[in-house]
Amino acid sequence: MTSDLQSPPLPPQSTALSTAPLPLSxxxxxxxxxxxxxxxxxxxxxxxxxxxxxxxxxxxxxxxxxxxxxxxxxxxxxxxxxxxxxxxxxxxxxxxxxxxxxxxxxxxxxxxxxxxxxxxxxxxxxxxxxxxxxxxxxxxxxxxxxxxxxxxxxxxxxxxxxxxxxxxxxxxxxxxxxxxxxxxxxxxxxxxxxxxxxxxxxxxxxxxxxxxxxxxxxxxxxxxxxxxxxxxxxxxxxxxxxxPLLEGLDGVDKMSKSKNNYIGITEPANTMFAKLMSISDSMMWRYYELLSMQSLAHIAGLRQQVAEGSNPRDIKVALGQEIVTRFHSRQAAEDALADFVNRSKGGIPDDIDEISLSGAPLGIGQLLKQANLCPSTSEALRMVEQGGVRIDGAVISDKGLKVDAGCFVLQVGKRKFARITLA
Missing domain, CATH: 3.40.50.620 (HUPs)
Structure with missing residues (x-):
């Protein structure tokens, strides 16, 4: 294909179709x-x-x-x-x-x-x-x-x-x-x-x-x-x-990796489900409209159920399972629900990262950063201050804590876990 002086190169032209109105079936x-x-x-x-x-x-x-x-x-x-x-x-x-x-x-x-x-x-x-x-x-x-x-x-x-x-x-x-x-x-x-x-x-x-x-x-x-x-x-x-541009998990900005408010379609099933469960009840309907393959009549029925007193959480579970099934499988969706319920009760999921670290004793902020559970020590200490950090299920409130050598489960927020071996 070469450039032409009169016009850029084109594929064969299509024949213009008649614009005469036709009855709509x-x-x-x-x-x-x-x-x-x-x-x-x-x-x-x-x-x-x-x-x-x-x-x-x-x-x-x-x-x-x-x-x-x-x-x-x-x-x-x-x-x-x-x-x-x-x-x-x-x-x-x-x-x-x-x-x-x-x-x-x-x-x-x-x-x-x-x-x-x-x-x-x-x-x-x-x-x-x-x-x-x-x-x-x-x-x-x-x-x-x-x-x-x-x-x-x-x-x-x-x-x-x-x-x-x-x-x-x-x-x-x-x-x-x-x-x-x-x-x-x-x-x-x-x-x-x-x-x-x-x-x-x-x-x-x-x-x-x-x-x-x-x-x-x-x-x-x-x-x-x-x-x-x-x-x-x-x-x-x-x-x-x-x-429309779908809002991210924050419910404000459009979904974007750069804003860290996204749900990747290749993320693990448990992560995808937990993220979907984190959206607000009002944002849930936006996700239903734009992401669900359910009929509008079915979605309207779900709205009516909530209006009549049904728990929005159950409706959100249905959305989460539909989307996880689409990108993983029905079994993965069931397992993700079980994992979510276990975490909500304070349980520790089975499929967490195993991380070996050295330098004990380590300050809690440095430990969280090295375990990649927080992006920085300042963010880690902020999470401690807010009560969002646990070791083996116990809430950590001391920002000056030095963690000794040993094996333990480190948790940040509701979804981040790591099994740590600290030497």
Missing amino acids: DRVQEALAIARRGAEELLIESEFAQKLARSELSGTPLRIKLGLDPTAPDLHLGHTVVLNKMRQLQDIGHNVIFLIGDFTSMIGDPSGRNVTRPPLTREQIEVNAQTYFAQASLVLDASRTEIRYNSEWCDPLGSRGMIQLASRYTVARMMERDDFTKRFKEGTPISVHEFLYPLMQGYDSVALKADLELGGTDQKFNLLVGRELQKDFGQEPQCILTM
Whole structure:
């Protein structure tokens, strides 16, 4: 593939479909309801309804795209909000495309950022990309998922093609992005390469001839660029489905590894279940709506049970078991519940780390840090002060405690344990 003076290289153009309104069958109405569930916006809904109607009439599945940049080696439950939606649309017969942004990762997505995101190296991207699809396949049906890498069509553009693509969008249009506008007003630097990110993400939709693109609410501008570029290249524009950003365990910020408020989809079953049980009762319904595969009618029934006096904890247990089963197994979910109950009664779980340390006697703060149960001695002493540290089940309140040699179980909070051998 080589660059062309008139336009960047493209795959074969799709034939524009008629926009004449078609009657909406019950199947189309059902598909619309599935798409709307938990979604923030469906743009433009009337267009998507017509795409669905034409798909049903012709027997040709829609092409539904989700792109994720491999900026970290693992996925968390926040990522699965859009993956769940992809699976729902996959289950009603549409083609889903899981796009790994190995090219766009080297630019760095500025969405929702107040500073320039450092671009990743090719080596970092390759390492992260190796696990992305394997983990996404815990949600998607891998046998029916088209996996693509955007370097396939972005690398061949070359500098000439990139310049020609950039000529199709103005700086004024780019500055309509809220985060760019805010940074400009605050005098925060915006690198020129950041303007390329929405263009390259939009170009992905042209290359894949997407009918619908999914993304978080922070991706709306980028998804709209894809829609405009498709028009520019003579394709029928994609529709856009944005999903809310799932709040993390703190119930405030979006789930993120950098904020340490996440639940990784490859975390041990016991850890995953305990983290889910730690969310607030009010946040539980948000997780049900965005993460559960239960019907809305079933969830409404659960709400009614709580309103009539049922213990929200029991409803949260059901959610925790559903999600642990999805990413592990039914038996793992049952075992995780038993482990959680044991811990809540003050019991010590069986599967805890065995750690050997030397230097006895060790101060309690240094001991907790060396055992990797606290990130620093100051945090360790704060936990002691709050009554969150136990040795063999006994609460430690003395911040000046020196721990002698021996074997014992060290506990921080409700979920962190280690069996220590101190010499």
